[in-house]
Amino acid sequence: MAWTVLLSFKSNAALMADSGAAFAPPWTLENYAAILQGSLTLQWLANSLIVATGATIGVLVLSSLAGYGFARLEFPFRRSLFVIVLLGLAVPEQAVILPRHQLFAWAGLHNSYPGLILPSLTGSFGVFFMTQYFRAIPKELDEAALLDGASRFTLFWKVLLPLTWPAQATLGVFTFLAAWNDYWWPLISATTSDYFTLTVGLASAQMNYAQTSGLGFLMAQAVFASIPILVVYIAFQKQIVRAMAGTAVR
Amino acid sequence: MRLPLPGLDLIDVCKSYGDVPVLERVSLSVAPREFIAFLGPSGSGKSTLLRIIAGLETADSGEVWLDGERIDPLAPGARGIAMVFQHYALYPHMTVRENMAFGLVNAKVPKDEITRRIAQAADILEIGAQLDKKPGQMSGGQRQRVAIGRAIVKQPRLFLLDEPLSNLDAALRGRTRVELAQLRQRVDAALIMVTHDQAEAMTLADRIVILDNCCIQQVGTPAEVYARPANAFVARFVGSPPMAMLPGVIAGAEGGRVQVRLAEGMMLATAVPAGGLVAGTEIEVGLRPEHVRLAAPGTSGAAAEVELVERLGDRTFIYARLAGGAEIIALEPGFGTVRPGDAAALVIDGEAAHIFTAGGAAHHPEPRG
Numbered sequence: 001m002a003w004t005v006l007l008s009f010k011s012n013a014a015l016m017a018d019s020g021a022a023f024a025p026p027w028t029l030e031n032y033a034a035i036l037q038g039s040l041t042l043q044w045l046a047n048s049l050i051v052a053t054g055a056t057i058g059v060l061v062l063s064s065l066a067g068y069g070f071a072r073l074e075f076p077f078r079r080s081l082f083v084i085v086l087l088g089l090a091v092p093e094q095a096v097i098l099p100r101h102q103l104f105a106w107a108g109l110h111n112s113y114p115g116l117i118l119p120s121l122t123g124s125f126g127v128f129f130m131t132q133y134f135r136a137i138p139k140e141l142d143e144a145a146l147l148d149g150a151s152r153f154t155l156f157w158k159v160l161l162p163l164t165w166p167a168q169a170t171l172g173v174f175t176f177l178a179a180w181n182d183y184w185w186p187l188i189s190a191t192t193s194d195y196f197t198l199t200v201g202l203a204s205a206q207m208n209y210a211q212t213s214g215l216g217f218l219m220a221q222a223v224f225a226s227i228p229i230l231v232v233y234i235a236f237q238k239q240i241v242r243a244m245a246g247t248a249v250r
Numbered sequence: 251m252r253l254p255l256p257g258l259d260l261i262d263v264c265k266s267y268g269d270v271p272v273l274e275r276v277s278l279s280v281a282p283r284e285f286i287a288f289l290g291p292s293g294s295g296k297s298t299l300l301r302i303i304a305g306l307e308t309a310d311s312g313e314v315w316l317d318g319e320r321i322d323p324l325a326p327g328a329r330g331i332a333m334v335f336q337h338y339a340l341y342p343h344m345t346v347r348e349n350m351a352f353g354l355v356n357a358k359v360p361k362d363e364i365t366r367r368i369a370q371a372a373d374i375l376e377i378g379a380q381l382d383k384k385p386g387q388m389s390g391g392q393r394q395r396v397a398i399g400r401a402i403v404k405q406p407r408l409f410l411l412d413e414p415l416s417n418l419d420a421a422l423r424g425r426t427r428v429e430l431a432q433l434r435q436r437v438d439a440a441l442i443m444v445t446h447d448q449a450e451a452m453t454l455a456d457r458i459v460i461l462d463n464c465c466i467q468q469v470g471t472p473a474e475v476y477a478r479p480a481n482a483f484v485a486r487f488v489g490s491p492p493m494a495m496l497p498g499v500i501a502g503a504e505g506g507r508v509q510v511r512l513a514e515g516m517m518l519a520t521a522v523p524a525g526g527l528v529a530g531t532e533i534e535v536g537l538r539p540e541h542v543r544l545a546a547p548g549t550s551g552a553a554a555e556v557e558l559v560e561r562l563g564d565r566t567f568i569y570a571r572l573a574g575g576a577e578i579i580a581l582e583p584g585f586g587t588v589r590p591g592d593a594a595a596l597v598i599d600g601e602a603a604h605i606f607t608a609g610g611a612a613h614h615p616e617p618r619g
Contacts, residue, residue, distance in 0.1 A: 140339035143306050148353030148404075149327030158352075162343045 008032070008220035015215045031220030035202075040193055044201030047190075048180055049228070050113055051197055055120035055179040056172050062121060063171060064164065067130025068156055072142065082131070088124030093184070101188055111195045116186055120179050126171050133167040134160065173236050177229055198225050256317050257282045258303070258408060258440060263312030265298055272298045274464040276312070280440050287455035288444045291487070294461040300410050300444045304333050317407055327356065332401035333410040337417065338393045340385040340400070347381040350400045357404075364403075371399040374436060391422045395429075402437065411443040415450055430454055448488055452476070460484050481610040485536045491560075491567055494542070495534045495606070496576045502529050508605060508613075510535055514574035516552055521601040521615035536604035536612075539567055539581040543597050544588065551595030554578060556588055570594055 007015065009027040035041055069075070070082050100119060109115035137160060145155045186197045196204060202221045258280040265273040272295045280286050288296035301307040303314055305326035314322040321329045332353075340349050347368060354364045372378040375395040385393050394414070401409055414430065415423045431454055434441060445451050451458045452472040460467045460475060460483075467487075468480035479485035485493045501511040503524035510518045510533065518535065527533075545551030554570035557577075566586035569579050580596055588594060605613040 138337065138339065140335045140337055141341065143304075143326070144333070144335060144339035144341070145352070146306070146326045147304060147331065147333050148400075149325075149356035150352070151356075154356060159341055165343075 004219050004222055007216055008223045010216045012214050012216045031217045032224065034217055035205075035220055035224050038201075038205050040196070040201060041198075041205075043194065044196050044198045047113075047116075047195060047201075048198040051116045051186070052176045052179040054113065054117040056176045058117060058121045059123070059126045059175045060168055060172055063126030063130040064161060064168070066127040067132075067134045067164075068160065070127070070131040071134030071137075072160075085124045085127050085131075088122075089128060097185070097188065104189060110189050111192050113195075115189045116195070116197065117179075119185055120175065120182075126175065129171055130164065130167060133164050137163055169236050173232055176232055180229055257284065258442075259313075259315040260299075260303070261313040261315070263299070263302060263309045263314070265295070265302060265307065265309050271464050273302075273309075276466055278459060278466065278469065280442065282317075282440055283438065285434050285441045285454060285456045286443070287451035287458045288442065288461060289446070289448060289451040289458050289487075290461035290467075291446065295464055296444045296446075296459075296461045297412060299461070300333075300412055300442060303408070303442065304331055304410055305329055327353075330407040331410060332404045332406035332408075333412065334394075334397045334401050334414050336413040338385070338397040340393055340396055342385055345382050345384055346377065346388075346396050346399075349385070349396060350403050353400065353404050367403040367405070368399075371402045374402065374433075375399050390418055391426065394418065394426060398433065402433075405439075407439055409437065409439055409441040411441065413444055413446070415445070415447070427453060448490065452488075458488075460487065462487070478614045479536075479604070479612055481612055482534060482536070482606040483610065485604060485606065485612065489538060491539060491569075491579050493536045493538050493604070494576075494578045495536055496572070496578065498533055498535050500527050500529050500531045500533060500605075503527075507616075510600075510603070510605070512572070512574065513576060514552065514572050518598060518600040518603060520603045520605065521618070522603070522605050522613045523616060527605065527607075527613060532608060534606045536606055537578065537598065538602065539579040541599040541602035542578055542580040544568065544580060544582055544586075545595035545597045549595070549597075551597045554594050554596050556590050556592045556594050558590055559586065559588060561585055568594070570596065572596075 006023065008031055009029070011028050011030055014026075066085075070078065070085075104110050104115050104118075109118070141159055141163075142155060145159045150159065180197075181199065182197070183199045183203070186195075186200045190196050190200060193201065193204065202225060205221075258278075260276055260278045263273055263276045265271075276295075276299060288299060290296045298307060302309045302322075305321070305324065309322060312322075313320060316329065316331070321331075341352065344352065350368050350371065351364050354367065359367075368381070369378075372381055375398060377392065377395050377399060380388060380392060380396070385396065388396070394417070398414075411430075415426055418426055427450060430443075434454075443450070443454065455472065457469060457471055458475050459469050462483050468475055468484045470478070470480075475484060475488050479488060479493070482495065486495065496512055498510045498512045498518070501509045501517060503509060504519065506524050508520050508522045508524050508527050510520055512518060512535065520535075552572055554572045556568055556570050558569040560567040560569070563585065564583070566582045566584065566588075567579055568582060568586065568588055569577065571577055578596065578598075580594075582588075601615055601618065603615065607613070
């Protein structure tokens with residue numbers, strides 16, 4: 001990482017001459033300036049934020065509701081449906097990407113935010129994850145709330161959902177990162193540069209022979225694209241660790 | 251048809267899980283402000299019965315009435331019942347104050363009334379300083395009080411307590427038992443407590459409901475269930491250590507009272523009225539430890555071998571086996587010197603013996619004059 005950061009502050013020309021030059025001045029901001037000068041870079045950044053945030057909110061809402069349903073409600077075919085959700089975990093994106101492309105083309109969803117966000121919402125990991133989390137919450141709490149006169153919705157919204165906060169944070173961070181880093185689907189779905197996400201956009205802006213003649217620029221791109229992710233990680237560090245340790249509900 | 255009265259009425263409540271019956275035609279009346287304990291072994295259905303009253307389980311058939319209102323079709327929150335859960339079930343993300351307010355907010359009680367009730371309950375339970383803490387920051391005993399507080403502020407018509415003391419250590423349990431007894435004086439509602447600890451039931455309850463095998467075996471005051479157990483199950487279940495059961499045969503009657511021949515060949519003159527007991531009937535003789543003692547040195551008694559000695563300081567229980575093989579328990583005051591393996595002579599107070607026939611029906615001794 002230090003290597004990447006250091007290289008990003010060197011001019012392309014200096015690196016062409018001697019890649020070992022990274023450790024010595026002069027350092028320069030010209031690579032970052034070049035990124036921001038790309039007329040669409042800020043648009044791509046905004047696109048990535050919109051897509052990643054949209055995917056995160058969508059996954060959290062759907063997974064929480066579905067997880068609560070699977071964990072707590074009685075309805076026909078509950079077990080079979082849950083098995084189908086589990087099977088969904090085993091389906092790789094590669095297997096569905098062609099039909100999905102066809103479907104989105106038919107629906108006119110390519111080159112749109114919904115087109116970029118919707119595929120993230122179909123993953124079953126979130127549903128599985130939240131179901132397990134809801135199941136771990138003692139049923140006595142539901143019963144206490146029912147005796148306290150809570151409606152089903154009050155029980156979900158005021159008692160159970162707040163207790164899943166650590167899981168929400170973890171799932172949210174993972175979803176955000178996955179959506180942010182996704183390259184393949186935006187590459188397929190967004191064909192006009194207005195709808196490029198940052199990953200696709202930056203890649204499209206790379207010069208030929210970037211690995212050799214544009215090394216500093218390449219590194220600056222990598223650093224630039226990682227900053228939002230670092231922010232997310234640092235902001236939610238505590239929740240992630242706590243959820244991983246599995247001590248959230250006590 | 252019975253007319254439901256103030257208080258709680260259960261009428262023919264039945265419940266089964268699949269093919270497994272849990273409760274069969276259970277009927278019970280609880281007076282207003284009465285403290286009832288449901289006592290029974292694990293799986294006797296006592297918790298299920300409590301949950302049916304609370305509305306957390308639905309009975310297959312039967313009716314539940316509270317103060318003249320049929321409540322079994324109502325949602326749990328609409329029954330005017332508060333419950334203290336075994337594991338407290340406090341909302342972990344809410345402060346103590348919010349925990350106590352939750353039910354009242356749902357019931358749309360005005361804000362200043364909520365504040366007033368919480369302050370009052372906190373005062374009674376001495377948790378005023380903890381109102382802004384979360385349950386995770388409190389000890390088990392304090393959480394227990396919050397759980398009780400959450401029940402009190404609702405001013406329910408009926409309190410349900412599910413094994414309220416089982417999560418506390420021995421010292422705290424004793425103290426909380428006293429506090430529950432005090433609480434009972436302060437609240438204007440009936441209390442039903444589920445427990446498998448007979449000491450809890452005996453010390454706290456006005457009446458004990460003993461459940462086993464899907465049915466109520468006996469309802470009575472602590473003194474009644476101890477002194478006049480309705481059947482052999484209750485006799486064995488209540489009392490610690492339990493009543494010893496010695497096999498025997500009705501030998502005849504003398505003065506209208508039954509004479510029993512124990513399997514050892516020993517004759518026992520009981521104070522049980524002879525009516526209905528025919529000579530030759532095989533029976534069991536029930537004897538509490540306090541009615542069996544070691545014979546004084548040099549005097550005679552039933553020969554037995556000591557198997558186990560339980561010294562509690564102020565008294566000693568001696569578990570012995572009679573010559574015929576039956577187990578018997580004797581009580582000695584103080585710190586006994588008898589040891590396992592010793593031969594002992596036991597004096598049995600036949601006039602305190604109970605007789606249980608094969609069906610389990612009980613025949614009690616006449617009260618001593």
